[in-house]
Amino acid sequence: MKKRIVITGIGLFTALGHTVEETWANVRAGKVGIDKITKFDDPNIRAKVAAEIKNYDPEDHFTKRDARRMDALTQYGVIAAREAYNMAELEQSQFDSNRFDIILSTGIGGLNTLQDTQTTGLQKGFNRISPYFIPMSIGNMPAASVAMEMDLHGQAFAPITACAGGTDAIGIAYRNILHGYSDLAIAGGAESTINQLGVGGFAALRALSTSEDPKRASIPFDQERDGFVTGEGSGVLVLESLEHAKARGANIIAEIVGYQSTCDGYHMTAPDPEGTQAKRAMRECLEFSGKKPEDVDYINAHGTSTPLNDKIETEVIKDVLGDHAYDIKISSTKSMLGHGLGASGGVEAAMTVLTIRDQFIHPTAGLQKPDPECDLDYVPNEGIASQVKLALSNSLGFGGHNATVAFAQYQE
Numbered sequence: 020m021k022k023r024i025v026i027t028g029i030g031l032f033t034a035l036g037h038t039v040e041e042t043w044a045n046v047r048a049g050k051v052g053i054d055k056i057t058k059f060d061d062p063n064i065r066a067k068v069a070a071e072i073k074n075y076d077p078e079d080h081f082t083k084r085d086a087r088r089m090d091a092l093t094q095y096g097v098i099a100a101r102e103a104y105n106m107a108e109l110e111q112s113q114f115d116s117n118r119f120d121i122i123l124s125t126g127i128g129g130l131n132t133l134q135d136t137q138t139t140g141l142q143k144g145f146n147r148i149s150p151y152f153i154p155m156s157i158g159n160m161p162a163a164s165v166a167m168e169m170d171l172h173g174q175a176f177a178p179i180t181a182c183a184g185g186t187d188a189i190g191i192a193y194r195n196i197l198h199g200y201s202d203l204a205i206a207g208g209a210e211s212t213i214n215q216l217g218v219g220g221f222a223a224l225r226a227l228s229t230s231e232d233p234k235r236a237s238i239p240f241d242q243e244r245d246g247f248v249t250g251e252g253s254g255v256l257v258l259e260s261l262e263h264a265k266a267r268g269a270n271i272i273a274e275i276v277g278y279q280s281t282c283d284g285y286h287m288t289a290p291d292p293e294g295t296q297a298k299r300a301m302r303e304c305l306e307f308s309g310k311k312p313e314d315v316d317y318i319n320a321h322g323t324s325t326p327l328n329d330k331i332e333t334e335v336i337k338d339v340l341g342d343h344a345y346d347i348k349i350s351s352t353k354s355m356l357g358h359g360l361g362a363s364g365g366v367e368a369a370m371t372v373l374t375i376r377d378q379f380i381h382p383t384a385g386l387q388k389p390d391p392e393c394d395l396d397y398v399p400n401e402g403i404a405s406q407v408k409l410a411l412s413n414s415l416g417f418g419g420h421n422a423t424v425a426f427a428q429y430q431e
């Protein structure tokens with residue numbers, strides 16, 4: 020009999036809240052966390068809006084010394100991990116720290132540190148840069164920092180699969196526990212790239228929306244969509260074997276029942292127009308879970324608001340679910356929180372688990388003019404109470420990375 024893996028903790032740090040419940044309340048209400056960029060002012064960059072973390076003071080969470088040695092990416096990851104750990108009511112005496120994994124993705128790494136250090140080097144000389152430049156900028160540091168703070172010694176790993184990274188992190192943690200390598204894990208993703216280098220880079224790719232209206236910039240499945248909006252933050256889950264969770268009397272929020280990851284092998288940035296491998300990721304995730312297409316109640320879509328993604332993802336869902344695709348609810352968290360890159364899979368998995376917990380589906384905000392080629396039920400503008408026993412979360416990343424994870428309502 021296949022080992023069962025459950026979710027016992029959630030952590031969120033986003034443009035709509037510094038905690039799980041604050042973020043979830045705002046997302047349920049369809050609030051948009053996107054606004055004019057305040058972190059820099061560069062008239063030459065065409066993208067003008069982003070989903071920035073608001074009212075954030077690092078010294079509310081870290082000592083001044085520690086904050087100076089951590090990129091915002093790492094700070095966000097640690098904050099969300101703390102919340103998830105606390106929600107799970109974990110105590111060191113309840114687990115073997117050698118069997119506790121920390122798997123946190125980032126799409127790019129410490130880009131704020133990279134930009135700031137380059138500026139310092141050019142202005143003052145590269146012999147004057149911070150000795151902490153390397154450890155602050157490398158992508159494994161969120162996972163390593165959580166391990167150090169919480170005294171954990173399982174696999175500390177940073178999967179770098181672009182915008183699918185957070186989902187892959189959760190999937191890898193799931194497989195580690197499933198196959199007996201670990202008992203529990205903190206898994207998800209973190210990102211902080213709202214600076215000239217990050218926004219300028221995506222704008223140069225013509226990947227970002229150029230709308231200056233925060234409510235009409237990230238509009239997945241809308242016929243006027245013209246690109247994604249950069250977001251930042253972190254989203255993580257605590258995964259735990261059912262027997263381990265029961266032994267310590269943990270509160271079980273939901274169950275993770277499937278995962279699959281594939282690669283298009285097609286193009287650096289564009290998805291395969293046939294969606295062949297994205298379909299396989301969804302289909303094999305479902306097959307592994309032992310569920311059928313008609314069992315799916317909800318999909319948290321990748322839903323980026325780019326012309327190609329939303330059209331192709333719609334076709335992928337139709338192909339995998341058949342006629343049942345028209346019976347389910349689908350929504351895009353990115354319509355409110357922007358695209359958190361390596362964090363997005365973690366954030367959206369958390370949203371999917373909360374959907375199951377509360378039996379409430381959050382809306383796709385800003386969907387005013389439905390694209391005729393995107394003709395499924397994307398829950399436009401207002402959330403809805405709905406029975407959700409099985410839900411999928413899709414992620415698709417640059418380089419052709421596809422990942423799907425399946426969550427179910429927990430039953431004895």
